[in-house]
Amino acid sequence: MQSIHPAQIDQWLAQAREAAPGQTPVVLDVREPWELQTASVKPDGFELMAMPMRSVPARFAELDRHRPIACLCHHGARSAQVVHFLTNQGFDQVVNIHGGINAWSHERDPGVPLY
Secondary structure (H helix, E strand, O other): OOEEOHHHHHHHHHHHHHHOOOOOOEEEEOOOHHHHHHOOOOOOOOEEEEOOHHHHHHHHHHOOOOOOEEEEOOOOHHHHHHHHHHHHOOOOOEEEEOOHHHHHHHHOOOOOOOO
């Protein structure tokens, strides 16, 4: 499974745009709604989609297989499971954001609250 750190998101976005011209990369936040209300990332060069992990098996058809997707959760475990699931469903441009939103706050945007 491919994994990136939040500090590498700009590099991933550039590579994603090169690999899929005309496709806006997606950060797929798989946390629960209350977690999104507590802390969220600001879309900057990507589309932010929320899809709680438990709903992914029923909703993954809403995702475009041709768009690069980076999965995000609190610490990286749930998003890793979603990457594994999506890969098994034939998605080939999916990465895990290692350390989740917790690492995002430390590495990329200290304005994102820790919880």
